[in-house]
Amino acid sequence: MRAHVLIAILPDGATKSPPEGLVWHSVDGMTAVMTQAPAPLMRLPVDRKTRLVSAAEYQRSLETLMPYGTVVPVKQNTDLQHDNVPALLRANGPMLRDLGAALRGQDQYQISVAWDGAGVLQRFRDAPEIAGLFAASRINPQHLSDAVTSLSNRLRHTIAQELGAAATDVIALPCDTDTLANIVLLTPTHATAELDAALLAVDAIWTEGLRIRQIGPAAPASFATLQPHWISAAKIREAFTSLGLRSDADAAQISQARKASLREARLPKDQVDAAERIACAAINADTLEGFYLCDVWRDGTAQAKALCRDAA
Secondary structure, X not given: OOOEEEEEXXXXXXXXXXXXXXXXXXXXXXXXXXXXXXXXXXXXXXXHHHHHHHHHHHHHHHHHHHHHXXXXXXXXXXXXXXXXXXXXXXXXXXXXXXXXXXXXXEEEEEEEEEEOHHHHHHHOOOOHXXXXXXXXXXXXXXXXXXXXXXXXXXXXXXXXXXXXXXOOEEEXXXXXOOEEEEEEEEEEOOXXXXXXXXXXXXXXXXXXXXXXXXXXXXXXXXXXXXXXXXXXXXXXXXXXXXXXXXXXXXXXXXXHHHHHHHHHOOOOHHHHHHHHHHHHHXXXXXXXXXXXXXXXXXXXXXXXXXXXXXXX
């Protein structure tokens, strides 16, 4: 059976027909979004231009889903067979519902603010970081560099504060030489006026010398992108065994076994937590034959999510 590309999960489910080129797979009130066309049989290395085009197509697919409700993106180029979708949704159900609650009514914006490096000294000559340079008989290049760095750090903090006031979550991304701020915001859909006001406040810092670029609204890929990985039947058996349990244990027994394992320090905590997560996912999915478990990637981090609560 050919695999198809898994684009995203709609934790609240879908009630309308999918956009052209995409198909729904709904289980327990959640919907997986997949491409109608099969995935390539083999993904070969590609050049930078091809990667950029592919990334743009992926983003467009996510954007077409936004009118359908809360969208949790899946890592680009995730290939999956249709038969694996129900177990994936059930295995990750509690985490997906938590993400749906956290992201519901939220949009992502990326704001980058660059400045005119050639005009910095003239525009900010009275700033506390710069003023002392003009009072000196000669300017030491290192002192000049340090002063401009201090000024840019202060302005970066000010910009982050202004934009953060309109957001429920903020991620600061790396900046290049002429970039003061590169920030991703998670913003309530109804808070566009607040975001516009924040952007005006940032622009007022130096209207002629700042270049503000806004991307969005978009799906919250920087805050929560799913990365599915296969859990084999052998891994499932190993998880139950490491907790001292039979494979027909329930959520309460898994929780008790985890506490006992930690109390007795038989295994490292991260190994116990991983075993508990797999065992809980197995009972959520109601299968011991293997399933896809999703980690949640956020810009700068990747983390596993607990899955046991709804099964208890």
